[in-house]
Amino acid sequence: MSNLAISGGEKTISEVNEELFHWPIVTGEDIAAVTEVLKKGTMSGTDITKEFEKEYAGWNKTSYALGCCNGTAAITAAMWACGVGAGDEVICPSMTYWASCASALTLGATVNFADVDPATLCIDPKDIEHRIGPRTKAIIVVHYGAMPADMDAIMSIVRPYGVKVIEDNSHAQGSMYKRQMCGAIGDIAGASLMSGKAFAIGEAGIITTSNRQLFEQCVAFGHYERTGAPSRFNPVDAQVHLEDLTSFKGMPMGAVKHRMNQTCAAMGRVQLKYYPDRIAEIDKAMNYFADCLDQIPGLQVIRPIRDSGNSKGGWYFPLCHYNAEKIEDLNATKFAAAMIAEGIYCLSGANTPLHLHNYFHHADIFNQGKPTALAFGQRDVRQGPGTLPVTEKVKETVIMLPWFKHFDKAVIDKYVEGYHKVVDGAKEIINV
Numbered sequence: 188m189s190n191l192a193i194s195g196g197e198k199t200i201s202e203v204n205e206e207l208f209h210w211p212i213v214t215g216e217d218i219a220a221v222t223e224v225l226k227k228g229t230m231s232g233t234d235i236t237k238e239f240e241k242e243y244a245g246w247n248k249t250s251y252a253l254g255c256c257n258g259t260a261a262i263t264a265a266m267w268a269c270g271v272g273a274g275d276e277v278i279c280p281s282m283t284y285w286a287s288c289a290s291a292l293t294l295g296a297t298v299n300f301a302d303v304d305p306a307t308l309c310i311d312p313k314d315i316e317h318r319i320g321p322r323t324k325a326i327i328v329v330h331y332g333a334m335p336a337d338m339d340a341i342m343s344i345v346r347p348y349g350v351k352v353i354e355d356n357s358h359a360q361g362s363m364y365k366r367q368m369c370g371a372i373g374d375i376a377g378a379s380l381m382s383g384k385a386f387a388i389g390e391a392g393i394i395t396t397s398n399r400q401l402f403e404q405c406v407a408f409g410h411y412e413r414t415g416a417p418s419r420f421n422p423v424d425a426q427v428h429l430e431d432l433t434s435f436k437g438m439p440m441g442a443v444k445h446r447m448n449q450t451c452a453a454m455g456r457v458q459l460k461y462y463p464d465r466i467a468e469i470d471k472a473m474n475y476f477a478d479c480l481d482q483i484p485g486l487q488v489i490r491p492i493r494d495s496g497n498s499k500g501g502w503y504f505p506l507c508h509y510n511a512e513k514i515e516d517l518n519a520t521k522f523a524a525a526m527i528a529e530g531i532y533c534l535s536g537a538n539t540p541l542h543l544h545n546y547f548h549h550a551d552i553f554n555q556g557k558p559t560a561l562a563f564g565q566r567d568v569r570q571g572p573g574t575l576p577v578t579e580k581v582k583e584t585v586i587m588l589p590w591f592k593h594f595d596k597a598v599i600d601k602y603v604e605g606y607h608k609v610v611d612g613a614k615e616i617i618n619v
């Protein structure tokens with residue numbers, strides 16, 4: 188009889204130390220900042236948001252930042268700013284959250300999905316060029332699970348075609364690519380700042396760019412009052428000129444309202460002050476955890492090479508390669524079940540591949556009696572099963588890891604014991 192928890196033995200982690208995982212860290216300073224907004228009744232204002240934008244842009248090393256109501260809105264506006272419209276195409280990895288690209292369809296465009304690099308789970312530079320067509324306007328690059336994508340390779344492939352590069356920085360606030368900040372490398376970036384992300388301030392998102400024209404287009408898309416129509420809450424934003432759009436002032440070109448709630452902006456200003464130190468501690472804890480897991484045959488944490496100039500910022504969504512062949516052919520699903528039984532958070536796979544989803548194949552958003560993916564374009568770029576082999580295998584080749592926010596060696600060592608226990612008991616688990 189083994190002592191595996193899945194066979195009735197004692198759990199490795201009998202009581203989870205919530206403090207080590209709790210996020211975001213909220214102090215009296217956050218609460219005071221949010222309360223101030225509530226007391227003043229300026230939730231719909233933009234004065235604090237504009238301060239937050241300046242500070243965020245300064246930290247992220249871009250000329251501009253634009254606060255939005257969420258990441259989905261930020262990415263939609265970025266796509267529109269890059270000229271994505273009816274009949275156009277964008278390229279996007281299939282291994283990501285739907286908001287990276289789903290709104291291409293609401294702009295009348297469609298998505299040509301690319302496979303990911305098995306080492307990083309970011310878009311594979313080798314699977315991009317052949318997807319570029321005459322209507323390809325933008326590529327959306329996701330720094331997946333906070334891993335910086337290979338931006339140099341991607342930019343040099345798409346530049347000659349005039350394809351704009353949009354970074355989806357929702358996982359990677361603070362990640363570095365060759366010592367540059369993610370979110371400041373492509374033409375423009377959109378990021379989620381929702382409660383579950385590394386930079387977590389509620390239902391909020393942000394656009395970062397150093398391109399004035401793209402910034403102003405994003406303002407025009409979803410921030411009507413900043414293009415020239417003052418309201419009770421918002422004076423005209425003198426920063427925004429929009430020479431070619433002045434006749435539309437006071438109306439959002441997207442017919443949407445992307446303004447950030449100022450309670451979020453107020454919290455964001457406080458969070459930003461402490462963010463670099465907090466993610467440095469996460470990086471220390473997760474790298475120590477990864478050093479231990481990498482000793483176990485069959486496991487290899489997805490992270491950049493040390494001292495390469497690349498880093499994983501706040502380590503949102505930590506992932507680990509899982510090689511069943513080295514673990515007695517125990518499949519990732521059963522491995523995860525055994526880990527959960529030990530009291531250790533684990534799931535097999537990552538996001539569900541998007542290229543197979545019904546939405547991208549059949550959704551008829553404009554009531555035209557045909558799939559929107561085909562409705563305006565000249566070619567059908569939809570893809571069936573088997574077309575993106577790396578992405579489709581992720582459910583068997585990757586597991587999700589616990590996300591430590593603090594470095595506590597003794598606790599992390601205890602977690603590592605659980606992995607050893609389950610790997611050593613693999614043969615038995617197969618028969619459970």
Ligand SMILES: *Cc1c(COP(=O)(O)O)cnc(C)c1O
Binds near residue numbers: 391
């Ligand atoms: C969370 C997320 C988004 C969407 O952001 P919201 O703030 O939830 O709208 C977009 N892309 C990725 C990769 C995400 O993880």
